[in-house]
Every structure is written in C-alpha cells, then in structure tokens.
Amino acid sequence: MRGLLGLVLLAPFAIGLLAPGAAVEPPPGDPVFRFTDPDITESSGLVARDGLVVTVNDSGDGNRIFTVDPATGDTVGVTRWQGDATDIEALAPAGRGEVWVGDIGDNAASRDHVEVARVPFGRGEREVDAPTYQLAYPDGPHDAEALLADPATGRLYLVAKEFIGRLYAAPERLDPDRPNELSEVGQVLGIATDGTFSPDGERLVLRNYGQAAVYTWPELQRVAQVDLPRQQQGEGIAISEDGEVLVGSEGAGAEVLRVDLPVGDAPAAPPPLQETDDGSGRGPVEIERQLWPWALGGVAGLVIVVVLIRSLRPR
Structure with missing residues (x-):
C-alpha cells in the first residue's frame, strides 16, 4: 500500500x-504542386534538379522513379532498371540527369546489406541497366529512410531511423563487387525520414515527420531546428540548385510545399539554452x-x- x-x-x-x-501551430508552407499521377501514392523521397522533381514510392513498389514537371504536377518520365526492390525509401542527387536511389529500408532489421543504384531521370519512358552497390553497417542492420550525397565529393551518407539518429558514411569509392562497409560519423535528428545537402555543400538538412534540422558541414553542428507544415506523412525533402526547399508527403495526390529554412551562407543563431541536448542532434534544445x-x-x-x-x- x-x-x-x-x-x-x-x-x-x-x-x-x-x-x-x-503547442505551436506549424508554419503553413507555400503549395507548389500536387502529384497528379495515380501511380505516385507513397512518395518517400524528393530530388529537385534541372527544373524537374524526381520522386519514388517506398516499400511495395518496383525499381522505378518518376520525373515530375513542377509547373503542372504531371509525370513526364519514368525510369525502370534491373532487379527487384526490397524497400526503396530515398533519393539523392548524383550529378546532372542522375539520382541515387536508396533501397535502404529495413523495418525488421534483418538485412545483411542494403543497396543503392545510380539511375538516370528525365522526360520520357526508359529502361536502363543501372550500376548498383551494396552497403553494410559496421554494427548490424538498421532501418533507414534518408540518403544524402555530398555535392563537393559525391560521397554517400545514410541516416539510421532511430530515436537518436546516427549518420553513416559510405566509402569514398564504391566497390561494385562486394559490400561496402559504412562508418559512423555522428548523432543527428531522430526518426529521420529524408535528408539532403545544400547546393554549396555547407549545410546538411534532415527532416522527420514534424521537424527539420540544419547542420553545418562537415562540423555537424546543429544551427537550427524548425517545425514543418503539417502533412499526411512527411517523408521527402529536397533543395533545388537555387536554394528552394521543398517538402513532400505520402498519399495519393499529395501536395509538395515550399518552406523557408536557414540553408544560406549565414548560420542561424542557436536557440537559448534552457535544457541539455535531447539526443536528437548536436546543440541546445529550447523547451517551454x-x-x-x-x-x-x-x-x-x-x-x-x-x-x-x-x-x-x-x-
């Protein structure tokens, strides 16, 4: 008793x-377009390049990406490549006219390796033989939904989707004949569903279902963490060549929004220190x-x- x-x-x-x-009402965001293609139902990654937007469905879909005209929201191209997908979850820029596709989902934490493929995008239908590479974590399997490519070096990074996110780096040169072992870089935003670098490579941006965090690169110092507009299931973020930040969501006819994030030259001032870091990234956390x-x-x-x-x- x-x-x-x-x-x-x-x-x-x-x-x-x-x-x-x-409670704080999330910022509304500026609507850019809606996906009109009925085949795009679970948009789980975004890339904005060459005046186009590239997206991919996550688990359950095959090896294909969609090229979308942001002026209309219509699909103007589909690329398919060899093999069978396990759980595609992310995209990252891979140079002019190409994207990295991350088959990196692993909800059951049972895969001994994950895969990335370098795939061309653009207008028109095409089938290609895409270079594919295996990646393996040094500490056992992880589920991941964020794939990033450093614009300065081309090096790939994955973020484990966990309460305390962990950033892993791929080798500088990928071997197509064997699994490439990843190395842990540091702790970042928890439950990350997508991420990207700024075009100049000086900022790394991650998002989860409700927030986005901005880090300096390569110091990995968090300089901002902001609320994102409310979406059905926010799983995409992209930064175009001119610095426009787009966020997307799963769902049929999902809307892609433009948001303001401090990804320019001057870092945002960190919030006043009221409590110690909550483990979701480096830097102070303001909790009222x-x-x-x-x-x-x-x-x-x-x-x-x-x-x-x-x-x-x-x-």
Missing part, C-alpha cells in the same frame, strides 16, 4: 516532465515548460488517492 501511494504521489511529477511544451501539466498531474494524483482511501474503508 505504501509503495502504491508513493507511485501515486509521483504522478504529478511524471506528467509534468513527460508532457510536451506549449508550462504549469498546466503539473496541475493536471496533481489533480490526477489527488483523485487516485481519494478513490483508494474510499475503497479501503471498512464496510
């Missing part, structure tokens, strides 16, 4: 600590605590105590 009452007395503290900060969670916890604890006392009274 004493132990139970002790737990009850801790209720307000637990509720106060676990309750989120003040309010009194209502503590009051709610206190009332809940008092009600439970009264109910317990009444139930234990002798009849």
Whole structure:
C-alpha cells in the first residue's frame, strides 16, 4: 500500500516532465504542386534538379522513379532498371540527369546489406541497366529512410531511423563487387525520414515527420531546428540548385510545399539554452515548460488517492 501511494504521489511529477511544451501551430508552407499521377501514392523521397522533381514510392513498389514537371504536377518520365526492390525509401542527387536511389529500408532489421543504384531521370519512358552497390553497417542492420550525397565529393551518407539518429558514411569509392562497409560519423535528428545537402555543400538538412534540422558541414553542428507544415506523412525533402526547399508527403495526390529554412551562407543563431541536448542532434534544445501539466498531474494524483482511501474503508 505504501509503495502504491508513493507511485501515486509521483504522478504529478511524471506528467509534468513527460508532457510536451506549449503547442505551436506549424508554419503553413507555400503549395507548389500536387502529384497528379495515380501511380505516385507513397512518395518517400524528393530530388529537385534541372527544373524537374524526381520522386519514388517506398516499400511495395518496383525499381522505378518518376520525373515530375513542377509547373503542372504531371509525370513526364519514368525510369525502370534491373532487379527487384526490397524497400526503396530515398533519393539523392548524383550529378546532372542522375539520382541515387536508396533501397535502404529495413523495418525488421534483418538485412545483411542494403543497396543503392545510380539511375538516370528525365522526360520520357526508359529502361536502363543501372550500376548498383551494396552497403553494410559496421554494427548490424538498421532501418533507414534518408540518403544524402555530398555535392563537393559525391560521397554517400545514410541516416539510421532511430530515436537518436546516427549518420553513416559510405566509402569514398564504391566497390561494385562486394559490400561496402559504412562508418559512423555522428548523432543527428531522430526518426529521420529524408535528408539532403545544400547546393554549396555547407549545410546538411534532415527532416522527420514534424521537424527539420540544419547542420553545418562537415562540423555537424546543429544551427537550427524548425517545425514543418503539417502533412499526411512527411517523408521527402529536397533543395533545388537555387536554394528552394521543398517538402513532400505520402498519399495519393499529395501536395509538395515550399518552406523557408536557414540553408544560406549565414548560420542561424542557436536557440537559448534552457535544457541539455535531447539526443536528437548536436546543440541546445529550447523547451517551454508550462504549469498546466503539473496541475493536471496533481489533480490526477489527488483523485487516485481519494478513490483508494474510499475503497479501503471498512464496510
């Protein structure tokens, strides 16, 4: 009984600590287009290059990418390549007219290696024989949905989709004949669903379902973390050559939005330090605590105590 009452007395503290900060309405975003192609139902990666947008469906689809005209949202090209997909989740720029496609999803953490393919995009239908490379983690399998390519070096990076995200680097030169072992670089935004570099290679941007984080590169110092517009299931982010930031979502007829992120030359000032890092990236985290969670916890604890006392009274 004493132990139970002790737990009850801790209720307000637990509720106060676990309750989120003040609710903030996410920024609306500026609509750019909607996917009109009924075959694009689970857009899980974005690349914006050459005045076009490239996307790919995630798990369940085959080896194909869609080239979309952002002026209309219509699909103007589809590229297919050899092999069978396991769980494609991401795209990254690979030079003019090409993208890296990441078959890197692993929800069950059971794959001994994942794969990336270098695939051309553009207008028209085409089938190609795409160069494909195997990647292996040094510490066992991970699920990942973010694939990035450094525009300065071309080197590939993956982000493990975990509560504390981990960034892994591929070898500078990929061997097509054997698995290429990844190396861990550092901790980044948790539950990352996509990511990209800025065109100048000085910023690395990651997103999850509700936020985006901006890091300096290669220092990996977080300089901003901002809310993203509310979407059905946000799994895409891209930065065009002129710095326009686009975010996309799964869902039939999903809308692609333009958002403002500090990915230019001047880094954003970090938020005031109010609490230590939460493990989702490097840098301070600003959390606004309010009194209502503590009051709610206190009332809940008092009600439970009264109910317990009444139930234990002798009849």
